[in-house]
Amino acid sequence: MGPRLILMVLLLLVPACSRGGAGGTDRVFSLVPRPSPLHGRLTFDILSDPKTFNPALAQETTSTQVLGYLFRGLTRVSPYDGQIKPDLAEGWKIDASGMRVTFTLEKGVRWSDGTPLTARDVVFTFNRIYYNPAVAAAVRDILMVDGKPFTVRAIDDRTVIFETAKPFAPLLEELGVEILPEHLLSKAVDAGRFNTTWSVRTPPSGIVGTGPFLLKRYVPGQYLLLVRNPLYTPPRGLKQPIPADLPYLDRVFLRIIPNQNSELLRFLAGKSDLIGVSPSQVPVLTDAAASRAFRLLVRGPSQTETFLTFNENLKAPIPSYKVTWFRSRRFRQAIAYAIDRNALINVIYNGLGAPIPGPVSPANKIFFDPAVHRYHHDPDRSRTLLAEDGFVRKKGRLYDASGHRVTILLMTNTESPERISMAQMIQAMLAPLGIRVRVVPLQFNMLSTMVLSSHQWEMLLFGLTGTLDPHGNATVWRSSGFLHLWNPGEKSPSTPWEAQVDRLFDQGVATFDVGRRKKIYDQWQEIATREVPMVDLVSPDAITAVRETLGGIHPTPLGGVIPHISLVTQKARLVIR
Amino acid sequence: MIRALLLRLSHMLLVLLGIVFLSFVMMDFAPGDFLSQMALNPQISPRVIASLKEQYGLGLPFFTQFVHWMRALLHGNLGYSFSYHVPVSDLIAQRVPMTLLLTVTAVLVSWGAALPLAVFGARREGGLFDRTLLSFSYLSISVPSFFLALLGLLLAEKTGWFPIGGARSALSSGAGSGERLLDLVRHLLLPSLTLALGSFGVLYRLMRSSVLEVLSQPFMTAARGLGLRERVIFWRYLFRNAVNPLVTLFGMELGGLLSGAAFTEMIFGWPGMGRLMLHAVMTRDLYLVMGGVLMGAVLLLLGNLLADMMLYLLDPRVRERT
Numbered sequence: 001m002g003p004r005l006i007l008m009v010l011l012l013l014v015p016a017c018s019r020g021g022a023g024g025t026d027r028v029f030s031l032v033p034r035p036s037p038l039h040g041r042l043t044f045d046i047l048s049d050p051k052t053f054n055p056a057l058a059q060e061t062t063s064t065q066v067l068g069y070l071f072r073g074l075t076r077v078s079p080y081d082g083q084i085k086p087d088l089a090e091g092w093k094i095d096a097s098g099m100r101v102t103f104t105l106e107k108g109v110r111w112s113d114g115t116p117l118t119a120r121d122v123v124f125t126f127n128r129i130y131y132n133p134a135v136a137a138a139v140r141d142i143l144m145v146d147g148k149p150f151t152v153r154a155i156d157d158r159t160v161i162f163e164t165a166k167p168f169a170p171l172l173e174e175l176g177v178e179i180l181p182e183h184l185l186s187k188a189v190d191a192g193r194f195n196t197t198w199s200v201r202t203p204p205s206g207i208v209g210t211g212p213f214l215l216k217r218y219v220p221g222q223y224l225l226l227v228r229n230p231l232y233t234p235p236r237g238l239k240q241p242i243p244a245d246l247p248y249l250d251r252v253f254l255r256i257i258p259n260q261n262s263e264l265l266r267f268l269a270g271k272s273d274l275i276g277v278s279p280s281q282v283p284v285l286t287d288a289a290a291s292r293a294f295r296l297l298v299r300g301p302s303q304t305e306t307f308l309t310f311n312e313n314l315k316a317p318i319p320s321y322k323v324t325w326f327r328s329r330r331f332r333q334a335i336a337y338a339i340d341r342n343a344l345i346n347v348i349y350n351g352l353g354a355p356i357p358g359p360v361s362p363a364n365k366i367f368f369d370p371a372v373h374r375y376h377h378d379p380d381r382s383r384t385l386l387a388e389d390g391f392v393r394k395k396g397r398l399y400d401a402s403g404h405r406v407t408i409l410l411m412t413n414t415e416s417p418e419r420i421s422m423a424q425m426i427q428a429m430l431a432p433l434g435i436r437v438r439v440v441p442l443q444f445n446m447l448s449t450m451v452l453s454s455h456q457w458e459m460l461l462f463g464l465t466g467t468l469d470p471h472g473n474a475t476v477w478r479s480s481g482f483l484h485l486w487n488p489g490e491k492s493p494s495t496p497w498e499a500q501v502d503r504l505f506d507q508g509v510a511t512f513d514v515g516r517r518k519k520i521y522d523q524w525q526e527i528a529t530r531e532v533p534m535v536d537l538v539s540p541d542a543i544t545a546v547r548e549t550l551g552g553i554h555p556t557p558l559g560g561v562i563p564h565i566s567l568v569t570q571k572a573r574l575v576i577r
Numbered sequence: 578m579i580r581a582l583l584l585r586l587s588h589m590l591l592v593l594l595g596i597v598f599l600s601f602v603m604m605d606f607a608p609g610d611f612l613s614q615m616a617l618n619p620q621i622s623p624r625v626i627a628s629l630k631e632q633y634g635l636g637l638p639f640f641t642q643f644v645h646w647m648r649a650l651l652h653g654n655l656g657y658s659f660s661y662h663v664p665v666s667d668l669i670a671q672r673v674p675m676t677l678l679l680t681v682t683a684v685l686v687s688w689g690a691a692l693p694l695a696v697f698g699a700r701r702e703g704g705l706f707d708r709t710l711l712s713f714s715y716l717s718i719s720v721p722s723f724f725l726a727l728l729g730l731l732l733a734e735k736t737g738w739f740p741i742g743g744a745r746s747a748l749s750s751g752a753g754s755g756e757r758l759l760d761l762v763r764h765l766l767l768p769s770l771t772l773a774l775g776s777f778g779v780l781y782r783l784m785r786s787s788v789l790e791v792l793s794q795p796f797m798t799a800a801r802g803l804g805l806r807e808r809v810i811f812w813r814y815l816f817r818n819a820v821n822p823l824v825t826l827f828g829m830e831l832g833g834l835l836s837g838a839a840f841t842e843m844i845f846g847w848p849g850m851g852r853l854m855l856h857a858v859m860t861r862d863l864y865l866v867m868g869g870v871l872m873g874a875v876l877l878l879l880g881n882l883l884a885d886m887m888l889y890l891l892d893p894r895v896r897e898r899t
Contacts, residue, residue, distance in 0.1 A: 051660045141622045199663045221848020257846040262742040265734045445609025448616045475619040
């Protein structure tokens with residue numbers, strides 16, 4: 001009786017599962033057009049609670065995403081082409097020295113409590129908050145040149161001057177950081193209470209910004225409700241397809257759903273309007289798209305990338321002959337040629353991804369250099385390079401000139417299953433060369449200690465958060481940078497090409513003209529792909545599923561799903577029968 | 578009795594101190610801390626990390642940190658969460674009621690169903706009802722709770738009968754309190770049933786075998802032989818003896834009330850402690866983790882105390898010994 005019953009229950013479950021997560025066709029989704037696309041509602045799920053409503057303290061993506069709808073900075077990055085555009089500032093002037101930028105604030109901008117925004121707020125935000133050592137602001141670093149803060153002062157109500165110790169081209173992009181209201185926060189700063197101000201326990205009406213939406217309600221662990229900010233003044237140069245006040249939507253409803261499977265099911269059931277999709281979910285969603293009234297938008301390679309790097313540190317506690325291999329350009333190139341990037345994309349990203357040739361992602365329309373050297377899969381080339389470097393193969397095993405068998409430990413972090421499978425594939429791709437790779441997945445904190453403090457690693461598979469401005473790579477690529485992973489904290493560049501990269505970064509940061517800057521960073525990308533201290537691998541496509549009820553959605557690789565939340569409309573209502 | 582109780586309480590304090598100290602040691606031994614996640618971020622320099630470390634008090638020697646925390650604890654202060662910048666007690670107070678709502682419902686359902694059904698089944702051992710429930714309890718033990726939760730969600734998505742995750746709909750603020758309550762119950766149904774189903778199997782089997790054992794005891798035959806009424810036999814002899822081993826289990830269940838539902842909470846998006854703690858452990862939010870450990874430990878100890886007291890009342894043999 002027992003086993004038979006279990007079988008019966010399982011049989012009952014099978015039809016339910018075999019139709020796949022996409023669900024049956026039992027329910028019909030249809031669209032009913034709304035009389036006007038304005039005053040609609042947008043609903044989507046986020047994976048975790050915001051940790052704070054204080055933009056200066058926000059560190060992880062959920063908080064910054066939510067705060068992005070409530071606050072604005074002086075400048076913004078255009079999601080379409082990566083250009084720096086005015087936001088709270090209507091414009092700026094850079095003087096001839098490149099060390100002084102004068103911003104004029106947009107006329108008539110008011111905080112959501114009605115108080116006018118003035119230059120005093122800008123000065124307060126920088127001098128009293130971001131540069132205040134008592135404030136736990138992790139963003140402070142990007143607002144400094146060589147460890148020195150900018151000098152910020154107001155000339156009149158609408159004019160602010162930023163002065164830097166040296167010409168600093170990324171300034172305009174960095175000034176996208178949120179501006180905060182002096183009239184509401186100065187008391188907390190004076191009393192040393194700023195770090196606990198505007199926390200998740202603060203009543204929503206107390207959070208005052210200049211963004212398109214206001215926080216209306218927050219129920220911990222459940223949802224956030226944002227409503228339209230009637231005092232919102234849109235930034236200059238934003239094209240409005242409908243002549244009406246922005247934002248077009250009345251409400252944004254963010255439900256907190258900590259599990260991706262549940263998020264997907266909720267989207268399929270029509271409970272949310274859009275969802276970020278991983279390449280592995282695409283087959284399931286493609287089948288359901290028509291019946292559930294949504295479409296899949298593939299935005300092209302995302303900013304997420306993965307690379308391999310080698311320990312070139314002469315003082316590292318690993319066998320010195322290994323460091324000698326890693327310091328050889330030919331050896332690194334041989335590895336780069338041995339990797340079949342298309343296979344990685346097909347297996348790990350279901351074919352939805354792109355090879356990343358160098359340190360700048362092709363998604364970065366302004367600074368990506370299409371002329372960089374690309375390492376196509378070419379094992380013969382790898383063999384030639386290794387032979388030229390004195391390596392010999394005996395019975396399928398590779399030995400270096402002094403007879404050491406080539407075995408390498410490849411470390412990556414356990415938190416990312418994709419990286420672990422990628423490491424295993426790389427292991428298999430290097431095997432035909434006679435290189436024996438052992439994959440060692442480690443917990444993130446452990447890995448970061450080994451890479452940054454004890455230097456006890458050989459080869460590393462990892463990814464770092466990219467920035468639009470190439471100067472964001474300085475901490476990795478400058479020989480003195482604290483994340484110069486392959487040889488950290490060099491007193492002076494240990495190779496001529498590293499010295500040249502240092503010079504290029506010094507020039508690049510001081511050049512404001514975008515055309516001239518691009519030429520400088522092109523040279524860096526060419527050196528990077530020739531010397532390959534980091535073998536850049538692949539990036540998954542950014543994919544979003546969007547319900548047909550929404551309008552004004554123009555996803556771009558840079559701007560994410562919703563480049564401008566204020567331009568989103570709700571064209572139709574979803575009716576499920 | 579009173580003396581024994583006081584002795585127990587003082588033991589409990591010692592055990593609690595031990596648990597808390599060991600957890601603190603383990604949090605310290607594990608590599609990295611709350612700020613380690615930032616170490617590989619190209620936009621955050623080691624200098625800023627060092628200054629944050631100082632602000633958070635993470636640079637202090639282990640023992641100083643522990644003493645500071647204990648001293649604050651004696652003043653009823655659980656410290657601040659690193660990631661939320663609010664007092665740990667606020668965060669926990671926010672989440673505890675939701676978790677208790679879920680777990681207490683589940684405990685009531687599983688115990689309320691398993692005990693009577695087990696007695697019923699055991700008295701007709703080998704019958705169709707007994708065998709069916711026995712097979713069902715096998716299934717309930719062997720299917721992991723997260724899988725059951727996913728099946729539950731799938732069911733909700735297929736049929737549209739239940740909400741898919743969360744604890745509340747986006748009701749307009751105009752909804753009446755009756756409507757709100759109904760909405761909460763609808764959301765509560767699937768997650769609490771999932772949890773209840775998981776422990777139903779264990780309880781059913783334990784209670785069933787315990788009843789069978791008591792049924793075969795000579796004193797049962799003696800009671801019947803004396804011509805006692807069935808109701809007296811049942812409550813005084815059968816149930817009281819059979820439930821004895823389950824009382825200890827009940828104490829353990831109390832201990833799991835706050836932490837036992839983490840998987841289910843994650844999958845159903847239930848805004849409870851499990852989710853908060855999981856995230857705290859992953860981000861190494863030290864004082865939040867310690868607050869959670871403390872709450873869990875207190876509940877476990879109280880549960881065990883309660884179970885022992887219940888045994889004392891139920892079982893004369895225990896009373897004799899103390």
